[in-house]
Amino acid sequence: MMPPGRPGDPEPFAEKSASDLEAVFDVPVRISVVLGRTKMPVSQLLRMDVGTVIELDRQVGEAVEIFINDRLVARGEIVLVESRLGVTMTEIIKPQ
Numbered sequence: 001m002m003p004p005g006r007p008g009d010p011e012p013f014a015e016k017s018a019s020d021l022e023a024v025f026d027v028p029v030r031i032s033v034v035l036g037r038t039k040m041p042v043s044q045l046l047r048m049d050v051g052t053v054i055e056l057d058r059q060v061g062e063a064v065e066i067f068i069n070d071r072l073v074a075r076g077e078i079v080l081v082e083s084r085l086g087v088t089m090t091e092i093i094k095p096q
Contacts (some may be wrong), residue, residue: 033076033087034065063090 036056066074075091
């Protein structure tokens, strides 16, 4: 039998379940999906109008990056769901 821990000691490792996370289920997070990037001079930016096409550094079919609170957490693919764009996760990025 192990002696009881001192106050403030971390709890021993125990198997966690979804119910252990209920306290954070309602915490809002910001999710961002990066479709691509480009660089341009301000003069070109100021000439843009409705309908202007911006060429990005990605091609159709390439993976998109998914960020939660500015942290890369996954990669995915763009999908069309009932005339709306969505993202399906294809890879979860493990923390380093």
